[in-house]
Amino acid sequence: MTDFELLQRYKKLQESSYLGELLDRYSMMVYGVSLKYLKDEEQAKDAVQQIFLKVIDVIQEQTITYFKSWLFIVTKNYCFMQLRKKNNNFPIDEQFTIATETTDTEEHHQKEKQISLLEKGIENLSPEQKVCIELFYYQKKSYQTIAAETGYSLLQVKSYIQNGKRNLKRWLENG
Secondary structure, X not given: OOHHHHHHHHXXXXXXXXXXXXXXXXXXXXHHHHHXXXXXXXXXHHHHHHXXXXXXXXXXXXXXXXXXXXXXXXXXXXXXXXXXXXOOOOEOOOOOXXXXXXXXXXXXXXXXXXXXXXHHHHHOOXXXXXXXXXXXXXXXXOHHHHHHHHOOOHHHHHHHHHXXXXXXXXXXXXX
16 A cells, blocks of 8 residues: 555544555654664664554644655654754754854854754644645655655656745745
8 A cells, every 4th residue: 555545544533554555655754764763773763653653643633745755854844853952053954054162142042943944843843845845855866856755746746846936935034
C-alpha cells in the first residue's frame, strides 16, 4: 500500500497496524534527520520516540497529502525546538546561523524575532506551498526532484514556490 492509502485507512479504521507500518517505513529517515541536527545518537533515538508520539497525537487533525515530506518537516521542527531549548543561538541550517556572540543585544533580539516570524510564516503557508518551500530551500532539491517526490507537476511546483515566497514576504512585512 502507498503511504496515502495507509494513512487514510488508519484515519478511517483507527487500526494502529496501518500507522505502525507507515512509521516503520520512515523510522530511519527520522533517526537520520535527528542525528544530523542533534549530533548525538542517544538524543536522536529519543527524538524518534518523541516525534512518533507527537505524530500519533496530531495525525487525526492534520491534512497530510505527502506523509514522508510532512514527517520530515515535523522531524526538522522538533530538532530545531530541541536545539533552541539548549541554546538560543542554534544553526537554522548550514547556510544561515545566528551569531553566537552578539555584541548588540538589540540586533540579536531582532534576528530572533525575524527567525520566529519566518518559522510562523512557513507554518501558515498552504500545505503544498509549505512542502515545496521546505524541499527547495531547506533540502536544496530541484524543481524536478520535488515534482517527482510530491506528484505535483513541474508548473505546480514552480507556482507553489513562487506563491509561497510571495506569501512569506507579505507575512514578514506585516509581522
